[in-house]
Amino acid sequence: MPKNGNGNHNIPIFTPARSIIIEEAIGEYLASNTASGAFSKATARNRMYYLRRLSTWLQSKNVEYPHQITKNHMVLYLKDANVSKNTKRNLMSVLRSFYDWCITEDLILDSPLVTIN
Helix, strand or coil: CCCCCCCCCCCCCCCCCCCCHHHHHHHHHHHHHCCCCCCCHHHHHHHHHHHHHHHHHHHHHCCCCHHHHHHHHHHHHHHCCCCCCHHHHHHHHHHHHHHHHHHHHHCCCCCCCCCCC
C-alpha cells in the first residue's frame, strides 16, 4: 500500500479520476443535472448561487480542488454562513447533492458532510 505524507502504510491515498477545480466541478454538476432533466433552469440557478458562494469562500481558504475540501472547512463555512435554519437546510441539501455527484464522478472519496447534521 502507498505511503501517506507521514510514511504511514495504513492510510490509502486518494487520487481523483481527473483534476478539475471546484468551479469546473460545479459547472459540470449543474450542466449534467440540467441536461438529464433532474434540475429545472430555476433549480440550477438556485444551486449555482449556493455553490458559487461556497467556491468563493473555499478559494479564500486556498482550496482549489474538490478533494481538498475537509469536514473542518465545511464546519467553518456553515458557521460563517450565518443563515436561518430553513436556509441552512436548503444549503445542506444542495451541498450533499453536489458531494454525492463528486463521489460518483470519482473527484472525492467521501463527502466532507458525512458526519455533519
